[in-house]
Amino acid sequence: MSSESEDPGAVLHAVSSAVLAVTRHLSVREVLQVIVRSAQRLLDARYAALGVPDEAGAFAEFVAEGISDEEWEAIGPMPRQHGMLGAMLREGAPVRLPDIRRDPRFECWPRAHPVLKDFLGVPILDGDQVLGIIFLSNKRGPGGFTEADQRLLTMFAAHAAIALTNARLYERSRELALVEERTRMARELHDAVTQKLFSLRLTAQAAASLVPGDPVRALRELDRVERLAGEALAELRAVIVELRPAELGRHGLAETLRKHVRLLDRLHPASFSFSSSPSDGETGGESGAETGAETGGEAPGADGGTRALDPAVEVAVLRVAQEALHNASRHSAARTVAVRLGREDGRVVLEVSDDGAGFDVATAAGRGLGIASMADRAEAVGGSVLVRSELGAGTVIRMEVPG
Structure with a gap:
């Protein structure tokens, strides 16, 4: 259905959905996904995407509709700031084309990338600053994208700008807190x-x-x-x-970790998963960002049951996990990050592993990876932290504490 013949009520409903998503307590990625999905549906496009650039020539956030997980896997890494995407970030102006492949700014796609033809993209602006871009391609109806489509997508881009600005303000408020x-x-x-x-x-x-x-x-x-x-x-x-973080008091260590991992899985392109095991060699929950033992304020027990942990131990395990996950999400360039919480030989064991670039542990002290801080936290509650990493072979951070 063409957006020009769309019922005005449907248009207002789609815009309203995007605005409500911005104002709800959702993650940034969820807000952006709602905006992209609404734009794709309203403008009847097969593909839609929204990208927020980082300072390294890639994208800090890139959400898309119309591409399956299997297709993303075949396409490979996230796009870089080149070709039409790079031009839009530099120029900060809308682009509407009958065939993107004929534009001199177009370069190429990865081999598994879907073929895009008609194209509509608009910048996400905060004043004169380009925060990102939102674009649609392959309109299902005949005739390609229209000027009316461009006006509507510009409106969606304004909502995306609100979402990004609010997210940055929220992060700043958290830092101050x-x-x-x-x-x-x-x-x-x-x-x-x-x-x-x-x-x-x-x-x-x-x-x-x-x-x-x-x-x-x-x-x-x-x-x-x-x-x-x-x-x-x-x-x-x-x-x-x-x-002690309020989440620990309400949900316990395992559930707090599971929720934190699930949030990271939504916010980052890498796949984050969590699992808990009640005893040596026994799996207490299927691996996955949405799974894990819901044990309240207790830790997996060696006998398959549960056992209360000292509050100081819970805080230490949570903080080490958060530090390790921060490193994995920011520095490792990993495709998968796995968190495991369990009990071995009467001790609580936390492992955070990734398949990223790895690093030289011997020279990592001055790189801001928080290794000394993690070790200090573990030692303060009678535990230890072991870091294993190899260039090109990923990293494993293992914490053991009395349980």
């Missing part, structure tokens, strides 16, 4: 724990000086050391529990 939380944590640690530990140190020094001349009084001071140490430990645990 993290800074505020770190400041609060430092203040809480200073007020509740640091002063107690300072008193503990002075008391221990006093006890040591009294041992030769007044051992009875030294014993009393040592009793005070023990009491102060217990109080400091209790206050430190209270701070940790207070700083």
Whole structure:
């Protein structure tokens, strides 16, 4: 059906759906997918896509309709900023063509890429800045895309600009919230724990000086050391529990990880999956970004049941997983990333593995990969982190903690 003969009510409904998607609490990728799907349906196109460029000559986000997962697999990596896509990013102007293959800006497609003919693309603008592009191809009705189609797609591009701007504001607000939380944590640690530990140190020094001349009084001071140490430990645990992410309290470690992995799977071109195993050699959930053990606040147990974890251990495992997943999504260029949570020999085991580019572990300390931070988090709860990576052969990060 041609968009020119489309019922005005249907047009308003499609636009309304896009606007509602922008204003809902959906991921950026979901919002962009709704916009692309609405544009494809309204303008009766076989193919539709929306790309947001990155600073490395590729696309940070690229969503499409009309291409199956199998076809994407055959096409290969995400498109680069070249040919017509690159020209639109540079020129920032709409493009409407009866046959894209005849335009001098066209270059080529990968071998498995579908053949595109009639083409309509418009930039996604924030003022004069080109945030991305949205384009349609192969209109099903005769005659190709019209000027009315171009006006309607321009309207959809305006909604895409709102989605991207809101997403950036949201990410900025999250960054500010993290800074505020770190400041609060430092203040809480200073007020509740640091002063107690300072008193503990002075008391221990006093006890040591009294041992030769007044051992009875030294014993009393040592009793005070023990009491102060217990109080400091209790206050430190209270701070940790207070700083415990709300998701852990509501859903538990396994479910929180599963939800986080599912979100990454939606936001990134790589495939992210999560699985949990209740015991050695037993799988507790099918591998997949939508699956995993829903164990509440407990961890997989060695006997196939569940066992409560110390809150500090849960926080440490979650933070290491998030750091490892951040590295995999930003730096590895992986096609698949797998997260496994299980129990082996009485210890909780987390593994994050990818099939990406890998790196030299010996020289990675200064690359901002957070390896030292992950190790510190694990050691703070009596655990350890092992990083295995090889150039061209992917990376495995394995964390073991008492369970």
